[in-house]
Amino acid sequence: MKPRKGSFVRSMLAIIWKDLAAELRSRELVSAMLVFALLVIFIFNFALELDAQARATVTAGVLWVTFTFAGTIGLNRSMAVEKDRGCLDGLLLAPVDRSAIYFGKMLSNLAFMLMMAVIILPVYSLFYNVNLFNPALVLVIFLGSLGYVTVGTLLSSMAVQARTRDILLPILLFPVVLPLVVAAVKASTVVLAGQPLGDALAYLNLMIVYDVIFIAVAFMVFDFVVEE
């Protein structure tokens, strides 16, 4: 059999398929993220006994705190599955561009984040009495989640090598995603207040630039991050 190099797109799609198929059977990752996210919603709901107007001003913040914390659980679990059975070595042994491995993992993490968002948004809408079914909000959530998993996948592949990976990931991740989360909260606040999307343009631009920069950084450095 003639040795062949794996194609970038085929390898990336294979990794996405593998992650989705495994998750569909185990339901470990999404269910953990979901339960955690719902608990955060409940806790905030009872902790913030505010009047309707004050509640409306914090909705976006609570929404992104929920996404951020639940997302960390998903990122940790997604990489731990690879590490625990030596599967990360199995991936790194394959003759594929290592950035294909990164993009495969990143896109499956994005799919898990968006699945969680689709399930918790109706619950959120109910508790906070706001209309979250808004195309502009979908755009903000997509851009925010994309940036979050872009950085998160890169840092979780670093943190997974450490004994204290569960603690290490949030410590590394939260300071780096802070500008993204702030922009996402501000943009969401504008959208939820019913103002035109143009008012949130600066924040949307910031999120797009953040996403592009960190996708490029991850593409360049992933090879070195996973090297021993």
Add this chain to the structure above:
Amino acid sequence: MIEVRKLVKRFGHKTVLKKLDFDAQQGEFVALLGPNGAGKTTFLRILATLSRPSLGLVKIAGFQLPGQASAVRSRLGVVSHLPLLYGDLTAEENLRFFGQLYNVEHLKTRVDTVLDLVGLSNRRRDMVRTFSRGMQQRLAIGRAIIHDPDVLLLDEPHTGLDQDACEMLDKVLLQVSARGHTLVMTSHDLARAAGLASRFDILTRGRIQASVQSDALAEDGLLAFYRQTLEQSTTEAAV
């Protein structure tokens, strides 16, 4: 097939491999023996392209590491004491997934052939997490040979297996060896290595201290050779 010259590997101030030389020809089955901490796994991880050499020359199938790592990877299969398999995928799905990463032609036929070879055709649709340790290790060999590599690296593949599973694994390894693959296996089990390999290299203190062909050894001679080499190495270190 494998050529290693003056290989040095350092972790910080600690030098694990000290100007190690090693060769393996096409079709050879080399058992790499040595005490814990000798550097066997480090050496195998460098050959597997999972770790970079600090100094020295490493060539596999004519390609040099680390510069031509991708070309080397397509010619390598690796089996370790961890299965490197996904528990929530079936045996067939695991092989198909890794086959896609290696861009294997006629993948469906190849998966069938490999499952037959490792004796798991009847469990092809079962989740890997339901497999015994022995079955997982056989499937791990299937994963490692899905792309028909020239070189198979085995890092203590018998760890954690019971007697029956070890025998089954040996049978598969001998079948793979008979197909002309080059095998390099680290092991602590001298008796088992003696029944498999065509050459034995003793790695201690970061170097290959001695090497012997299996046909040059008397029956049960491997243990004596191993002990003698270690004693010699200890004496040299003391001097």
